[in-house]
Amino acid sequence: MNESSAARRKPFRRLLLTGAAGNLGRQLRGALADWADIVHATDIVPPGAAAAHEETSVVDLADREAVMHMVEGVDAIVHLGGISIDAPFDDLLEANFRGTYNLYEAARKHGVKRIVFASSNHAIGFHPVTEVLDADSPHRPDSLYGVSKCFGESLSRYYYDRFGIETVCVRIGSSFEEPKNPRMLVTYLSYRDFIELVRCSLFTNRVGHVVVYGASDNPVKWWDNTKAGFLGFRPRDSSVQFAERFPVTAPTAERDDPAQRFQGGAFVLGEPLARDR
Secondary structure (H helix, E strand, C coil), rough: CCCCHCCCCEEEEEEEECCCCCHHHHHHHHHHHCCCEEEEEECCCCCCCCCCCCCEEEECCCCHHHHHHHHCCCEEECCCCCCCCCCHCCCCCHHHHHHHHHHHHHHHHHHCCCCCEEEEEHCCCCCCCCCCCCCCCCCCCCCCHHHHHHHCCCCCHHHHHHHHHHHEEEECCCCCCCCCCCCHHEEEECCCHHHHHHHHHHHHCCCEEEEEEEEECCCCCCCCHHHHHEEEECCCCHHHHHHHHCCCCCHHHHCCHHHECCCHHHHHHHCCHHHHC
């Protein structure tokens, strides 16, 4: 075997990463170098300088023709692109609804068979904190942003049932360098665990269509990943090391606050945004 053949032993020839300029996109890009010969890193804003294994582009996911061209020749997609906070419906319509549809339709036309879809815990944010949810728990979005993630999950289910495109819907908790508030002691997903979850989602032989919760091995758990256990995701980190920053206090009248009663936290308190009133 010659040197060039040996160099092509990476699992994927070409991977597409949307949302490459975002927080999690930046964390993931380095890991993808070991997983694919070429990583196409794209975002609606410049993704930054391309590494040796990368090519970059600026693409609006709402532009169907541009997305169609971008997906050509891709083996698999990690879809982190779109708006990641609550926003006016018209903005979400373009980025999260139309953009996700364009990506799946392009995947269908170009024969892409695996997508990792960045969903969110806000798709189920109106479940009480007293419940433990699994992959079959019903949608209860806490915001229009959460509604957009419910749409993405349902769309991906349709594209699997109808066209055989496999999807792992990762309901991401709170993925930051460290928790920022008491709620994040439950929803915390370390960057290392996030990267490992994406790896499992890409490399598992057959996934069909599955929902998995993105959380580290935190002391308090709202989510049960038993039904996605075949992915082999085993979180290595925990929020326990940060617990002293947010000491437990005695119950007060504030426990009636919806932001404390429901898993979505402050998202359940969101007022209709100005342009939607």
